[in-house]
Structure formats: C-alpha cells, structure tokens
Amino acid sequence: xxxxxxxxxxxxxLAPCHSMEVSDEFGELRQxxxxxxxxxxxxxxKREIVTLMTLGGHPELLALGYLRxxxxxxxxxxxxxxQADWETESVVVTTRNQVRSLEEKLGRRTxxxxxxxxxxxxxxxxxxxxxxxxEVNVRQSTLYALLKxxxxxxxxxxxAGAVHGCALCLDTKVEFFxxxxxxxxxxxxxxxxxxxxxxxxxxxxxxxxxxxxxxxxIKVAQIGVPTLVSRSGVxxxxxxxxxxLGVTMIARAKGRHFLVFNGRERVxxxxxxxxTT
Amino acid sequence: xxxxxxxxxxxxxLAPCHSMEVSDEFGELRQxxxxxxxxxxxxxxKREIVTLMTLGGHPELLALGYLRxxxxxxxxxxxxxxQADWETESVVVTTRNQVRSLEEKLGRRTxxxxxxxxxxxxxxxxxxxxxxxxEVNVRQSTLYALLKxxxxxxxxxxxAGAVHGCALCLDTKVEFFxxxxxxxxxxxxxxxxxxxxxxxxxxxxxxxxxxxxxxxxIKVAQIGVPTLVSRSGVxxxxxxxxxxLGVTMIARAKGRHFLVFNGRERVxxxxxxxxTT
Numbered sequence: 001x002x003x004x005x006x007x008x009x010x011x012x013x014l015a016p017c018h019s020m021e022v023s024d025e026f027g028e029l030r031q032x033x034x035x036x037x038x039x040x041x042x043x044x045x046k047r048e049i050v051t052l053m054t055l056g057g058h059p060e061l062l063a064l065g066y067l068r069x070x071x072x073x074x075x076x077x078x079x080x081x082x083q084a085d086w087e088t089e090s091v092v093v094t095t096r097n098q099v100r101s102l103e104e105k106l107g108r109r110t111x112x113x114x115x116x117x118x119x120x121x122x123x124x125x126x127x128x129x130x131x132x133x134x135e136v137n138v139r140q141s142t143l144y145a146l147l148k149x150x151x152x153x154x155x156x157x158x159x160a161g162a163v164h165g166c167a168l169c170l171d172t173k174v175e176f177f178x179x180x181x182x183x184x185x186x187x188x189x190x191x192x193x194x195x196x197x198x199x200x201x202x203x204x205x206x207x208x209x210x211x212x213x214x215x216x217x218i219k220v221a222q223i224g225v226p227t228l229v230s231r232s233g234v235x236x237x238x239x240x241x242x243x244x245l246g247v248t249m250i251a252r253a254k255g256r257h258f259l260v261f262n263g264r265e266r267v268x269x270x271x272x273x274x275x276t277t
Numbered sequence: 278x279x280x281x282x283x284x285x286x287x288x289x290x291l292a293p294c295h296s297m298e299v300s301d302e303f304g305e306l307r308q309x310x311x312x313x314x315x316x317x318x319x320x321x322x323k324r325e326i327v328t329l330m331t332l333g334g335h336p337e338l339l340a341l342g343y344l345r346x347x348x349x350x351x352x353x354x355x356x357x358x359x360q361a362d363w364e365t366e367s368v369v370v371t372t373r374n375q376v377r378s379l380e381e382k383l384g385r386r387t388x389x390x391x392x393x394x395x396x397x398x399x400x401x402x403x404x405x406x407x408x409x410x411x412e413v414n415v416r417q418s419t420l421y422a423l424l425k426x427x428x429x430x431x432x433x434x435x436x437a438g439a440v441h442g443c444a445l446c447l448d449t450k451v452e453f454f455x456x457x458x459x460x461x462x463x464x465x466x467x468x469x470x471x472x473x474x475x476x477x478x479x480x481x482x483x484x485x486x487x488x489x490x491x492x493x494x495i496k497v498a499q500i501g502v503p504t505l506v507s508r509s510g511v512x513x514x515x516x517x518x519x520x521x522l523g524v525t526m527i528a529r530a531k532g533r534h535f536l537v538f539n540g541r542e543r544v545x546x547x548x549x550x551x552x553t554t
Contacts, residue, residue: 024534025533025535025536026550027541027546034510034513035513036514037491037512037514037515053514162512181512211439215330233311234439235439236295236312236313237315239297239311257301259302259307260301269303
C-alpha cells in the first residue's frame, strides 16, 4: 500500500463466526459455530454498484478487487480513498477522476458463473484475448509442501463450514489466505490485496477450496497467476478457458493426490506420489 | 404445464458431462468425467436480462424460475412462450403484456449472495415480509427415508463433481431433482417446474447439497416450501432469515445425522438416531 491511497482498515474486523445452539438427531442440544454473512453495498463515487454478501474479513480489499476484476477501475492510481463502514453496511470507493463509460459497463449484466449467477460487467471475454501468462513449471514436491501448509489455514471452514478459502502462494509459502461465504469474494479480496501491495502474479500459485468454473479461471488469469490449484473439481468451460489462456490447472488436490487438467508438461514429478488412496 | 404456454423443450437436453484425459500424481493418464458449463443468455421480450452459466439440463425451467424468483414476472399467466436454443446459447421468454417497471427493477442490482455475488433485483427484502409459510411438522423417519432415496440421485456429482443438487420432495419421495453448476440455477429450475406444474410448496420438503446462505433461504421461502434440508452448513444470515420466515432449517443432513438450526419443535424424533459417528 502506497501513501497515495487512503484505505481505512480500522473497522475491517468483523467476527467471522457466531456461536449458536442447535439440536442434533438425538434431540440433544449442541453449541456450533456458524459463519457470518453480511451485506456490503459497494459505492463508486456515490453510484451504487452492487451488494456483496460477505464473511466480512476484508471489506476494503474485496471492494478494490471487485472493481479491478470487473474492470471498472483500470488502474489503482485512480483510487483516491476506500472506506468501509459496517454500521451502514457499505464500502465507499472514490476515484480521482470520473470512471469512463461507467453506465455503459454497468448496463451489460453478461457473463456470469460460479454459483451460476455471478455478475461480470461488460465485454470481458474479448478482453481475455489480451491476457498473456508466463509459462511456469510447478514441482510436485512444492505442491505437496504447499498443500500441507494450506491444511492449517482453513480456520472458519474447520469450525463453521459454509465458506470457501482462496490463497495466494509463493513456492510453498501461503502469502495471503482469505475465507468468505463466496469463493468469488475470496478471489476478489486477493486481487485487491495484490493491487494494493503492487504484487505481480507471474511467479505465484493460486489455491482454492472451491470448484474451477469459468469465472474462477477468468479471475485468476486477470490477476496474472499462471498456476491454479483446487481441492475440488472443474467444469468443462473452466478447463477450456484454462487451455486457451495457458493456465496450468490442477484439481482434486488433497494430501498427496492431484489431477492435472491442463499443462501437464509444466508439472515436474519430483516427489514420491500417493501410496494409498 | 397448461395449454396456454408454449414451452419448447425439444432441444433441452445437453449432455451433462464430458469425458476427458487428465494426468494423475504418478504421471499416468486417466479418463475422467467433467461437468459441462454453458452460457445461456436470457431475453425477456427482446430485452437481454442476464447470462447464466448452467449445466444445461433445463434451460426453459431455469429461465422461468429465474424470472419468477427475481419477481420480474409475477404470474405465469403472463407468459406466452419460452424457447431455448443452444446454437445461439439463448432462451427467449415472451409475455402477453409489457412487463411493468422492468427497467426500474433491472436498475437495482441489490441483495446478492450465495456464491457471494449473485443478483437479485429490486426490493426483495421488503417483499419477504409478505411471505407466510404454513407450520408443518417433519418426522425423523421421513427424513431418513428421504435421505436414502436422495443418495441415489446425484448422478452428475458422483461422476464429475463440480455441481450442486437440489430436490423438491413430498414425504419420502423425490419429485424433481436438478443438478447444476450453480445451486442458484438448480433452485430456480425447480421454481420454474413448480410454476409450470402449478405445484404448491406448503406440504413439500426442499433438499440441497449446497450451503444455506441468505439467498437460498429466500428463494425457497419464495416458492412456499416451509422445510429446508441441506447436506452442508448454514450461514448466520441464512439462519436469521429462516427464523424470521418460520422455515424449519435442517443442515449437515447425511445418513442418519442432522442438526436442526431452526424449528426444532416441528421435528418429531420418531426413529432410531445415528449409532455411529
């Protein structure tokens, strides 16, 4: 984060979980943890853009990453201030100049996926043609060490479930881990973090607990990360986009198991594989 | 389906899965099944509304249910025709009369959740106050028998993963089961089915493999179903809405286990519970 942006993160921290009483199949009462979910309305220069339902951990990063990934703000230098306020359940982003053709971009509610009904504004598919990702190898040994490091990080998921986790990783290190009720929010928050910290994606690995649908592949390609690892499966369109964009796509990655859906020539098998199923 | 609507379902059947070759952690090639994902652009009287990413099994029901759940069409009697065409990846809904205040409704991209970034138009939360659900008991023995019947139905999930299933159930019978890449699409398709078949929700159970976020609870309440069962967890806002709407909310339902999050007074424990964990 540079001094040119005023990003107020003092009120960022919502408690992610709520403790509540439920009844089990024996009729016995139990205390369980439940993931929070809060509406957060995003305003861009006083224009209401969207209401996101979020776990609430990183409202400012979510707002920035959303605007970046929807290509509503092309350059972080345009951002003057970001301020989240849970009392009004809003996050306000102000830019130095007017956002160009904002109404036109908001008018098209096209390509959408993931949950099946996300919202990506404008002519995103056409912009994809311009993405160039570096060809990067990934070692099996790195992947195994990384999966081990990631296993310790799903905090909300382990206590409350109902969330997805996404992580930005460098080699075997988990640099930034975000859980949210929607995996699209988690990847957007990571995009916001990378923007603020001026991080490039080329040498990084993106991990998610969620499925690799078309929208996930698009979002990860937009932040320039060439290697995508998921604990879950893929859709055919997710695979097709990974192939066209040159993304190395590894799914069903858990413990010492994984399946390479795209880019197997870039996966170096240098470690003992799974011995048990 | 009554004779007054022309719903062309001749081209409805997209193959749900694709067979493809992947490489495993030993570097060995394997054939796996991958769930399809196709864009489907919904037009309402020539106005482009949204593009949904879908498995493609029920494009007409998805379109109708989407328009119903977004409250863009208040009454099925307004619908003149529904026609899906995979060549143009579109589904066209025409109504007998102009849709009232359509532009106004489309202008607000508010409350959204689930994947965290869905799209629900207009002042949905205000309309919720008008929903009245019947108070219906559910028997543990019914639930167990239903879960057993449901276990056989996750066809795409079992072969390809990356999809969610939703089912409309009457007692222990699965009346209609839909899988889709997004659980919001699956619930919308069920809403479309109920509309066309003129089915009421009051005596039914809604089951989903997905999480019970705010948007899922809202959608199920909108179709009038008072009992909601999920294999997954809940969010706190999902629970809060279930409580306000009087929805019986049962989650973590698998085999002989379940947790009652709301409405435990309506769950009749009449069967031997789980003996093992």
